[in-house]
Amino acid sequence: MARALAQVERAPDSRETLDLLNRAYDEPKAHVIGITGPPGVGKSTLTNALIAKWRSLGRSVGVIAVDPSSRRTGGALLGDRTRFTTDPEDQGVYVRSMAARDRLGGLAGLTVSGMVLMRAIYDVVLIETVGVGQSETDIVGVADTVLFCVQPGSGDSLQFIKAGIVEIPHIVAITKADMGAPARRAMADMKGALNLAGRTGNDPWDIPVLLLSSMHKQGIEELIAAFDQHVSFLQDNALLMSARHIQAKQWLIEAVREKFGRVGMQHVVEQLEITPTDSPFERLYDISQTFEKAWS
């Protein structure tokens, strides 16, 4: 995985990288889970608890820790890499920090490539992002299942509705449940918020709201069960493929816009349509060839 990611970083536009990404794109294996929520809510602690649990169940895990502070510098903070306490000898876990966003405001290109590579190798891919501004909506573009975390007493449930984030998650978790009454109140608030937004009681996916205490490892099994239920729900309703197809289409549009601009995009509008089995990486390569020919 380290070698593959280094290859993508070193020569993102090369034929070799493209072949690697196409191969990975054609053989998705993992359930891709996005975790988002405000800073300080305990996402790293939760990620650690989830990794430990998945490993004990014999599932391999790839983690992408999206670093929100790296927009300016372009690189990920070293601190992020050491935030997780995984066994360096364990081949079944791979953790990688990545810059939050490229300078045009999209999820950094490497996040999508990294997800696709990890998706072909591990049983679970976890993408952890900090809920600041657009990151909640970005995560929808790369994850099959989105978990939104809030903590008790934060008034997050109101913010949750006001910012329109309520539309995004498939599962909501109240962290720091060891706080007792405030956690139960937060859970009631959040259920109220989801209800107001018409997101509960839906058939067949009724958004679960779970209480978690990563410190005491409470609720982790229930959370993993909820992840498994959601991916089953997606598969049973033929939604997994179609959601990934929509993600691939969206990624292609953003990538073409970033490389060739708004006007450039209009010139290849018919090339932007891809089928569920088309690799968006291959299509971006084709479009790049079209442009190179025009300019040569």
Added chain:
Amino acid sequence: MARALAQVERAPDSRETLDLLNRAYDEPKAHVIGITGPPGVGKSTLTNALIAKWRSLGRSVGVIAVDPSSRRTGGALLGDRTRFTTDPEDQGVYVRSMAARDRLGGLAGLTVSGMVLMRAIYDVVLIETVGVGQSETDIVGVADTVLFCVQPGSGDSLQFIKAGIVEIPHIVAITKADMGAPARRAMADMKGALNLAGRTGNDPWDIPVLLLSSMHKQGIEELIAAFDQHVSFLQDNALLMSARHIQAKQWLIEAVREKFGRVGMQHVVEQLEITPTDSPFERLYDISQTFEKAWS
């Protein structure tokens, strides 16, 4: 002004619009002032007080109210247009709301065109923006003088340093000075913050920190005097032309990136250099022609 702006909106890429913008670009008249600061700090009230004072001094004023909430919808909120209480019969004031940002994260194209048009007509152009995320840095790209507003008791001075905003303003105002002691404390905090960042005591521009009470019209004359001193400082040091030249270069780069992408920009890198007298609008048109020829 309304007709000119409608023209730019209706046909942004036409030769007619281009001629209009070039003419305006060649004859700058106004001092362009940007006002930024957190929501609720009293920027609209201050803008109203400034307009009234400038009009009483016989100066004409163009106002661009940048609407932060319109990123999603693309249009400005109607509420913004009615936030200002100007005499509809007064030909010496023109207020226009504009969307905060285009979808790629830059200041919306119309903001720059609008500023250039207003700059050729009025004595003062005021651009009011809400300090959320990047807007503080955006304002540097269009204003000669940036005023940053904070209110007492907000802890804004710490945020001010942490977010790197401290580098941006030329003048700082503490609003709601009628609060008395908290306002004086906020002023001391802010002076401390500016001092820590090495931004006070500089020769020849020592950032003034002013106390304002828009409600009681206190400090407005001092603020206008500070604006006038800053534009004199820029002119005396030949900085006005050079700062505007840098703004034009930056705008051209952003506009080319938005229209033709990162890869497209590499193809016209030598066309991105402009002299202080070149119109960036004309240059963008030339670059567009280059692309159209390549694709035809």
